[in-house]
Amino acid sequence: MKFTLSWLKDHLDTTASVDEITYALTDLGLEVEGVTNPAARLADFTLGKVTHAEQHPDADRLRVCKVATGEGELQIICGAPNAREGITVVVAKPGVYVPGIDTTIGVGKIRGIESHGMMCSEREMELSEEHDGIIELPSGEVGERYIDWLAQNDPAKVDPVIEIAITPNRPDALGVRGIARDLAARGLGTLKDAPTAHVEGQFPCPINVTINEDTQQSGCEVFAGRLIRGVKNGPSPEWLQDRLRAIGLRPRSALVDVTNFFTYDRNRPLHVFDAGKVQGDLRIHRTRGGETLTGLDEKDYTFQPGQVVISDDNGIESIGGIMGGLAAGCTEETTDVFLEAAVWDHVQIASTGRALKINSDARYRNERGIDPAFNMEAVDLATQMIMDLCGGTPSNVVQAGKVPDTARAYKLVPARVQSLVGMDIPEAEQRQTLTALGFRLEGDMATVPSWRPDVQGEADLVEEVARIASLTKLVGRPLPRAQAGVPAPILSPMQKREQIARRTAAMLGYNECVTYSFIDYASATLFGGGDDATMLANPISSEMSHMRPALLPGLLQAAARNQARGISDMALFEVGHAFHGGEPGEQHLQVSGLLMGRTGPKDVHGSARAVDLYDAKADAEAILSAIGTPAKVQILRGARDWWHPGRHGMICLGPKKVLGIFGELHPKTLRAMGIKGTAVGFTLWPAEIPLPRNATANRGAAQIRDLQAVERDFAFVVEADVEALTLVNAALGADKALIEDVRVFDQFIGGSLGEGKKSLAVTVRLQPTEATLKDKDIEAVSARIVEKVAKATGGVLRG
Numbered sequence: 001m002k003f004t005l006s007w008l009k010d011h012l013d014t015t016a017s018v019d020e021i022t023y024a025l026t027d028l029g030l031e032v033e034g035v036t037n038p039a040a041r042l043a044d045f046t047l048g049k050v051t052h053a054e055q056h057p058d059a060d061r062l063r064v065c066k067v068a069t070g071e072g073e074l075q076i077i078c079g080a081p082n083a084r085e086g087i088t089v090v091v092a093k094p095g096v097y098v099p100g101i102d103t104t105i106g107v108g109k110i111r112g113i114e115s116h117g118m119m120c121s122e123r124e125m126e127l128s129e130e131h132d133g134i135i136e137l138p139s140g141e142v143g144e145r146y147i148d149w150l151a152q153n154d155p156a157k158v159d160p161v162i163e164i165a166i167t168p169n170r171p172d173a174l175g176v177r178g179i180a181r182d183l184a185a186r187g188l189g190t191l192k193d194a195p196t197a198h199v200e201g202q203f204p205c206p207i208n209v210t211i212n213e214d215t216q217q218s219g220c221e222v223f224a225g226r227l228i229r230g231v232k233n234g235p236s237p238e239w240l241q242d243r244l245r246a247i248g249l250r251p252r253s254a255l256v257d258v259t260n261f262f263t264y265d266r267n268r269p270l271h272v273f274d275a276g277k278v279q280g281d282l283r284i285h286r287t288r289g290g291e292t293l294t295g296l297d298e299k300d301y302t303f304q305p306g307q308v309v310i311s312d313d314n315g316i317e318s319i320g321g322i323m324g325g326l327a328a329g330c331t332e333e334t335t336d337v338f339l340e341a342a343v344w345d346h347v348q349i350a351s352t353g354r355a356l357k358i359n360s361d362a363r364y365r366n367e368r369g370i371d372p373a374f375n376m377e378a379v380d381l382a383t384q385m386i387m388d389l390c391g392g393t394p395s396n397v398v399q400a401g402k403v404p405d406t407a408r409a410y411k412l413v414p415a416r417v418q419s420l421v422g423m424d425i426p427e428a429e430q431r432q433t434l435t436a437l438g439f440r441l442e443g444d445m446a447t448v449p450s451w452r453p454d455v456q457g458e459a460d461l462v463e464e465v466a467r468i469a470s471l472t473k474l475v476g477r478p479l480p481r482a483q484a485g486v487p488a489p490i491l492s493p494m495q496k497r498e499q500i501a502r503r504t505a506a507m508l509g510y511n512e513c514v515t516y517s518f519i520d521y522a523s524a525t526l527f528g529g530g531d532d533a534t535m536l537a538n539p540i541s542s543e544m545s546h547m548r549p550a551l552l553p554g555l556l557q558a559a560a561r562n563q564a565r566g567i568s569d570m571a572l573f574e575v576g577h578a579f580h581g582g583e584p585g586e587q588h589l590q591v592s593g594l595l596m597g598r599t600g601p602k603d604v605h606g607s608a609r610a611v612d613l614y615d616a617k618a619d620a621e622a623i624l625s626a627i628g629t630p631a632k633v634q635i636l637r638g639a640r641d642w643w644h645p646g647r648h649g650m651i652c653l654g655p656k657k658v659l660g661i662f663g664e665l666h667p668k669t670l671r672a673m674g675i676k677g678t679a680v681g682f683t684l685w686p687a688e689i690p691l692p693r694n695a696t697a698n699r700g701a702a703q704i705r706d707l708q709a710v711e712r713d714f715a716f717v718v719e720a721d722v723e724a725l726t727l728v729n730a731a732l733g734a735d736k737a738l739i740e741d742v743r744v745f746d747q748f749i750g751g752s753l754g755e756g757k758k759s760l761a762v763t764v765r766l767q768p769t770e771a772t773l774k775d776k777d778i779e780a781v782s783a784r785i786v787e788k789v790a791k792a793t794g795g796v797l798r799g
Contacts, residue, residue, distance in 0.1 A: 001166050002247035003176045003264065004159040010265075011180035014189025018160050021188060027470050028182050030173055031165045039158040041099050042125060045146040046070055047137065048091035050119075053084050058111040067091060067119065070143025077115040082133035090125070090135045090146050092118045100124035127157050156242035169454035171368040175267030178451065185436035185468045196377075197384035201226065201396030207278060207338055211400045212285040218345050219308040220284045220320060221372070222401040224379055225340035227275055231255065231392035233334045240389075254389045255330045255337060258382060260361070267370055267451075268341070268378045269362035271318060272386075273328045275336035280313030282338075284320060284400070291316055294326045295358070307352045308344070321349045321366040322358055339386065341379050343372045343404060372404050373450035409447040410458045420459060421466040423474055433468045434461065494589065497627040497686040501591045502575045504626040508619050510573040510593055515554030517577070518544035523553040526672055527642055533582045547579035551592035552642070552665075552681060553673070559596055560674040568677075569597030591660075591684040593619060596677065613647050613680050616662040620651065620682035629659060629689050634732070635725055642669040649725070653690075660684035707768045709740070712782060715761040717753060718795035724760055730792035731764055734784040740767040759798050 005018060014021075022032040048067040056062035056077065063083050067074050069091055076091070094117060097104045105118050118124075123131035140149050150158045164173070172178035177194065184191035205227050211220050235241070236257040244251050244260055251257050259270040273282075289305035293316045301319070303309065310318040317328045321344035330337060350367040353359070376397070383394050412434070414427040431441055438449035439461075448455045455461065466474075481487060491499065506512060520543045524530035529549025539545045548554060551574045559570055573593040580586055595615055600608040624633075635649040639661045648663025662682040670679055716727060724744050731742045746761035753759060766773060766781060789795050 001174055001179075001264075002161055002163045003179065004156075004161050004243060004246045006155055006159045007176050007243055007265070008162075008180055008183075011177045011192055011194075012183055012189045013192055014183070016183075016188045018162070021183065022162060024183055024186050024188055025162070025164055025179070027472060028186060029167070029170070029467055030179065030182065032162060033165050034163045036161040036163075037158075038127075039147040039151075039160070041097075042147050042150075042158065043145065044096045045090050045092055045120065045125065047088055047140040047142060047144045047146060047149060048074070048119070049088050049142050050083065050085050056111060056113065058113075062110065064113060065119070067117070068142050069093065069117075074116040075114060076117045076119055077110045077113060078119050078134065080119065080121070080134040082136060083119065088137040088140045088142075089119045090137070092120055098124055100126045156239065156246070159242075159246060161246050166368075168368055171267060171365065171370065171453065172451040174264075174365050174368065176265050178267060181437060182468075185433055186470075191436075195381065197380040199380045199383045199387070199394050202393050203395050205395035205398045207275065207398070208281040209340075209398050209400045210281065210283050212283065215284055215286055215308055216401050219286065219348050220401065221343045221345070221404045222375060222399065223282075223284055223340065223342040224376060224397055224399040225282075225338055226379060226383060226397045227336060227338050227395040228383060228386055228392040229275075229336050229395070231335060231337055231386065231390040233330060233332050233390055236389060253330060253332065255334065255386065258385050258389065261385070262378060262382055263361050263365065266374065266378065266381075267365055268374060269321070269365050269370070270378065270382055271324050271340050271362075272330050273317065273324070273338040273340070274330050274334045275338045276334070277328045278312045278317065278338060282317070282340075283311050284308065284342075285311065287316075293317075293319065295319065295323045296326055296329055297323070298326060301356050301358075304355055307355070308348055310340075319352065319356070319358070320344060322353050322356070322363045323360050337386070337392075339379065339382055341375050341382070343370065343375055369453045371451035372406060375403055406450050406453070407447065409442075409445045410455075410461055412441070412444050412446045412461055413458060416458060416462050417465055420462050421471075421474065422477060423466055423469060423471075425465060425469050429469070430465045433465050437464060437468070439464075493691055494687060497689070498575055498589060498591075500627050501623050501684070501686060504623045505573040505575075505591070505593060505619075508571075508622060510571045510619075513555060513558050513572050513574045514576075515548075515551075515558060515574060516544060517548055517579070519546060519548045519553050519557075521545050523557070523673065524549055526669060527553050528640060529579075533586075534579055535582075547582065549580065550578045550683065551576060551590045552594070552683060555592060555594040555681070556665075556670075556673040556675060556679070559594060559679070563596075563674075563676060569601075571595055589686055591623060591686060592681065593623075594679060594681040595619075596675075596679045610678070611680055613649075613663045616664075616680040616682045617649065620660050620662045620684060623684060624651065624659060624689070627686055627689060628692065632736070633659065634729055636729070637723070637725065639663070642666055651684075657688060658685065659688050705767055705769065707770075707772055709768075710766045710773050710778060712764050712766070712778065713745075713761060714764065714782075714785060714789075715746070715759050715798040716789055716793070716795035717757055717759050717798045718793045720749065720756050720758050722758075722760075722793045722795070727760055727789055727793050727795065728762065730788045731762060731785050734788045735781050738766050738768065738781060739764060739785075741765040760795075 022035055026032050048069045050065050051068050052066035053063050056064050062077055062079050065076050065078055065083055067076050092098050092105045094105050094107050100123050107116050119134045121131045121134050122128040147158050166173050181191055183189060207227055209223050209225060211223055233253050233255050236251055236254040240257050240261060241251040244257060249260055255272050259272060262268045262270050287303040287305060287307045287309055291303045293301050295301055308320040309316045310320055318324045344366045346367045346369050349363055353363040379397055414430055417423055417425050434446055435441060440447040446461055521530050524546040527550045530546055534547040536545055555572050555574055558572060562570055575591050577587040578590050595611040598608045598610055602608055634652045636652050639648050639650055644664040644666050648661060650658050651660045652658050660682055664678060664680045728742045732739055743763050744760060745763055748759040764785060786797060
């Protein structure tokens with residue numbers, strides 16, 4: 001939205017500077033995108049008077065002039081045909097930059113005679129295209145700044161142009177008066193009374209208007225117009241042309257320029273038909289599809305079914321609310337015009353404009369919303385302006401439909417400003433602000449003006465008050481505590497576990513991945529998913545057809561992409577939800593990690609080695625410990641088939657309470673996922689960890705035993721296919737209260753043991769809690785250990 005300072009002052013009585021106005025506009029939410037101030041580039045030009053002029057001795061077209069300036073008399077050589085004694089001119093002294101010729105003036109010699117400056121034409125100063133001669137001023141004092149003279153005698157040439165960005169919710173600011181209203185409410189001046197007009201019709205309008213029934217509900221709510229006979233179309237007055245040029249519009253004719261003026265002055269798009277080219281009445285209706293129209297931009301448009309147009313007996317004459325047709329457009333020969341003003345459905349305007357790819361000023365405003373209550377008044381105001389500029393006799397106004405009722409009121413609660421914004425604004429100031437913005441206050445109810453469709457509730461009233469008061473005055477204040485003392489935790493236990501797991505994994509050296517919750521069917525099937533319950537009805541692509549059943553597929557896909565780019569050593573993790581169904585709640589939180597390659601870069605000491613399942617186990621146990629897993633857990637077999645059958649372990653609190661799985665991934669799984677080499681990893685289920693019975697903000701005191709621990713070694717002879725894990729779990733079950741740890745320290749195969757046998761040696765650590773262990777206590781526990789191991793594995797003590 002562009003406008004000039006003088007245009008703004010038609011509506012706002014103010015002495016504020018351009019800088020003050022632009023700062024206030026941005027602060028009000030009407031962000032200033034640019035300011036073009038012609039006076040800035042003309043500030044160094046001054047007035048002079050030619051006191052003497054004579055022919056250059058060596059050039060027929062040059063004259064040597066003596067020019068009186070504010071700094072004395074200067075000798076200037078000029079080639080303009082009108083350079084003569086006695087005229088007042090505009091002088092650029094040495095050192096002044098002339099924008100039209102992109103040159104800084106200096107002292108030079110022209111055909112052997114020095115010249116100390118330049119007398120300028122309008123084109124050289126970028127004021128117009130006139131360059132047949134230098135500027136001759138009818139008045140002015142020697143030494144006076146040229147911009148000061150222009151401000152008094154031709155202000156349009158130094159009128160600053162301001163451009164602001166308009167948010168979709170502020171259509172009222174698409175008119176200069178709406179901008180002036182905001183500035184007046186801020187206190188930068190006084191809003192002038194809006195011009196009014198009441199034009200009585202002199203005869204019945206010969207052109208009637210109707211709106212089809214299917215169009216009035218969601219196409220055109222009201223359509224009004226009148227015929228004006230005997231107009232004389234031609235160029236509009238200079239002041240109107242200057243305003244339109246300043247904002248980037250090309251003046252067309254008086255009739256068209258009037259409609260453009262109201263479009264920008266009051267956010268009121270209008271249209272004028274050449275009434276001599278209209279056959280019969282006008283009808284607003286929807287298209288059947290396939291109809292065509294040549295628009296005022298001389299482009300042909302083909303309509304789709306359901307678009308709203310204006311037709312006469314000959315066919316379509318205009319695209320409703322967007323663009324008129326070339327056939328019924330006004331020319332210099334126009335003598336009778338039909339002026340129309342309508343209120344259009346903004347959704348229909350937007351869809352039609354987008355479909356036809358038309359970006360007109362009318363569409364831009366109508367799709368954002370105009371003031372419906374101004375519709376009939378706009379007809380009279382525009383009629384009066386056309387009569388003032390072009391003459392003519394108006395008919396009565398014809399109207400189809402009715403002006404929509406937008407009346408609504410909301411309660412003004414002064415305390416809401418404090419609660420919603422945090423600013424202390426007195427009630428009297430709030431009421432004054434809303435009144436200045438056009439709201440009508442009756443008691444504590446504020447009636448919204450018809451030009452503010454964005455105000456839809458009490459909170460919007462608060463926003464208006466705060467916006468005018470300036471949010472730059474908002475002072476930050478800490479929120480008061482609801483209760484004294486240490487506040488209760490905000491995060492739930494699961495959220496806290498998720499946070500701790502993420503931080504612990506990162507601390508262990510893993511890089512976090514965030515992968516899609518959708519994976520392809522083959523990967524989902526590989527990890528126990530891929531059923532109909534988790535299949536997406538409308539997937540983004542074939543590679544995202546199912547909800548993920550686990551986090552490992554996404555990590556493996558990320559690892560494969562990194563491998564393809566030459567990265568072989570990786571430690572990746574992800575914390576997120578996997579899905580076991582398609583209904584709400586059928587999801588579970590997982591923490592998964594993936595290790596590949598070596599533990600570190602190659603070095604001379606050979607300390608780097610390939611990662612193994614024990615690295616994954618250590619990291620899994622570290623994360624579980626951080627999120628509150630009990631110290632005593634069991635390691636069992638029996639994980640799903642994407643884990644290596646002999647190189648994995650399930651971390652359990654019992655056979656049916658699995659907290660996590662660690663180990664090496666099955667080679668078949670890795671090949672299917674495009675992974676080269678081996679990979680180890682883990683998956684943890686934080687929700688399976690029991691919550692503490694007594695919730696407390698601290699970890700509790702560390703329990704340090706004051707009694708001596710005892711360790712005993714046992715060597716069992718078992719079958720070669722017996723897993724060490726089975727033996728360890730059996731020994732641990734002999735006395736869960738007394739046995740603290742069981743650890744394998746030796747394995748022996750062959751020798752005197754015989755074929756198919758092996759020896760496993762374990763250390764059992766006994767930790768008493770009540771009294772020091774005696775020999776009989778140790779012997780009793782040892783006997784139970786031997787019994788449990790024998791029952792579970794068939795092993796016997798090695799002799």
